[in-house]
Amino acid sequence: xxxxxxxxDLGISSTILAKLKEAGYKTLESIAVANVSELASVAGIPxxxxxxxxxxxxxxxxxxxxxxxxxxxxxxxxxxxTTGSKRLDGLLGGGVEIGTVTEFFGxxxxxxxxxxxxxxxNVQLPRDRGGLEAKxxxxxxxxxxxxxxxxxxxxxxxxxxxxxxxxxxWVRAIxxxxxxxxxxxxxxxxxxxxxxxxxxxxxxxxFRAEYxxxxxxxxxxxxxxxxxxxxxxxxxxxxxxxxxxNQVMARPDVFYGDPTQAVGxxxxxxxxxxxxxxxxxxxxxxxxxxxxxxxxxxxxAIFAITEEGIKDVEE
Ligand code: GTP
Ligand code: MG
Numbered sequence: 001x002x003x004x005x006x007x008x009d010l011g012i013s014s015t016i017l018a019k020l021k022e023a024g025y026k027t028l029e030s031i032a033v034a035n036v037s038e039l040a041s042v043a044g045i046p047x048x049x050x051x052x053x054x055x056x057x058x059x060x061x062x063x064x065x066x067x068x069x070x071x072x073x074x075x076x077x078x079x080x081x082t083t084g085s086k087r088l089d090g091l092l093g094g095g096v097e098i099g100t101v102t103e104f105f106g107x108x109x110x111x112x113x114x115x116x117x118x119x120x121x122n123v124q125l126p127r128d129r130g131g132l133e134a135k136x137x138x139x140x141x142x143x144x145x146x147x148x149x150x151x152x153x154x155x156x157x158x159x160x161x162x163x164x165x166x167x168x169x170w171v172r173a174i175x176x177x178x179x180x181x182x183x184x185x186x187x188x189x190x191x192x193x194x195x196x197x198x199x200x201x202x203x204x205x206x207f208r209a210e211y212x213x214x215x216x217x218x219x220x221x222x223x224x225x226x227x228x229x230x231x232x233x234x235x236x237x238x239x240x241x242x243x244x245x246n247q248v249m250a251r252p253d254v255f256y257g258d259p260t261q262a263v264g265x266x267x268x269x270x271x272x273x274x275x276x277x278x279x280x281x282x283x284x285x286x287x288x289x290x291x292x293x294x295x296x297x298x299x300x301a302i303f304a305i306t307e308e309g310i311k312d313v314e315e
Contacts, residue, residue: 005060007031010053019043020053031057048191055237081197081241082130084118084157084310085303088288093296095130097274098196098241101232103203105246106278111286111305112245113144115278116199118310119243120168121153123197129157134196134240135167137186141179141205145170149309156308169193176206180227183234190238198234203227203244232273242273285313 005028007017023042025031031039031054040050066074080095089095096102096119104112120138125131138145147165154164169189173179179200189195204224211220228244235242274296277289281302289300304313 009060010056012053016043016045016049016053019045028057028061032061048194051239052191059237078239079127079132080130081119081123081132082125083115083303084122085301085312087301087312088303088310089130091288091290091296091299091301092274092276096197096241096243098132099235099239101228101235101242101244101273103244103246103273103275104278105248105275107249107280108247110278110280111303111310112247112278113142113201114149114305115310116201116243116245117146117149118153119197119241120199121150121157121159121164121309123241124159124164124167125157132196132241134194135169136197136199137169137171137189137195139171139173139179139182139198139200141173141200141202143172144201152307153309169195173200173206176210176223176227179203179206180230183227183230187234187238190234190240195238195240197241197243198231200231200242200244202247203231204246235273 007020007026007028009028010017010031020031020039020043023039025034025039025043034054036050036054037047039045039054040047043050045053078098080089080092080097082089082095083092092102104115106112116138120136122130123132123134123136126133150165150168151161154161169186171182173182183198183200186195186198190198207220207224207227211217211223231242231244234240274293275291277291279287279289281287284305285302286305287300287302290296290298302313304311
């Protein structure tokens with residue numbers, strides 16, 4: 001395939017461009033297939049910049065053909081973020097994936113927010129303990145973020161509480177438009193601040209409130225889809241984990257099938273990503289189930305919400 005695009009379309013400074021050419025990267029193709037850290041070192045540029053350039057080159061080329069081995073190398077080696085529960089991690093194939101949108105959905109009190117808080121802490125852990133040594137952005141549309149919980153969870157995993165709180169950027173989203181604008185705005189921050197996780201809790205709240213009822217369903221869905229694609233693009237391009245929550249209500253009027261359904265249908269059902277249904281069990285126990293994920297094994301995992309955060313259930 002020939003492409004009319006060239007290095008100038010990368011939108012980078014002429015200094016960096018010159019460095020790249022000098023280092024032998026003379027075509028978009030050569031950059032698109034480059035090893036990011038190699039490119040960073042030979043061109044003498046920071047890793048996040050190199051990452052952005054390689055991603056942009058791939059994007060410009062619309063590289064869609066990959067071998068299975070490429071996929072294995074790219075995706076198979078991607079680190080995951082631990083949830084704090086080994087069983088839940090197991091259900092998710094090792095933890096919350098980066099490069100993907102993971103949705104936690106369930107009724108009120110099923111632990112969606114607690115999981116988001118826990119992941120914001122755990123993303124900061126060293127890699128050998130299930131973290132990315134990276135920071136988190138918490139987009140809070142409901143005002144349920146609690147720094148006290150972050151403090152307690154940080155202590156429980158042996159991280160410095162103040163440092164852990166410094167590494168979580170919190171922003172309140174006041175409307176669906178604002179929520180979408182925030183995502184556009186934080187894109188610059190992701191490589192600069194070494195962001196590894198973006199949380200949107202909840203992703204659907206404002207959309208439901210602003211477009212209520214059946215008559216608004218189509219436009220609400222359309223807008224929400226735009227938001228979700230924006231989120232999955234960010235996850236993919238920057239290789240960060242995106243975790244969203246979606247409150248669904250039990251519908252007593254549903255007599256068969258799954259009684260827990262998003263009012264107005266499964267709003268996120270057609271967006272790419274991993275969907276995890278949460279439901280309550282006895283006491284502080286919760287049950288997670290992955291839905292529609294052909295690459296993950298079927299089954300359920302039980303976990304507990306404790307004073308110290310998300311944990312395995314002690315038998
Ligand atoms: P909605 O946002 O209302 O849809 O609910 P949610 O799914 O986000 O629920 P959330 O994550 O807020 O979970 C609430 C549950 O976590 C509560 O029912 C408590 O059992 C538990 N929880 C919340 N805070 C604490 C805490 O500080 N200590 C302990 N031990 N449990 C907590
Ligand atoms: Mg919540």
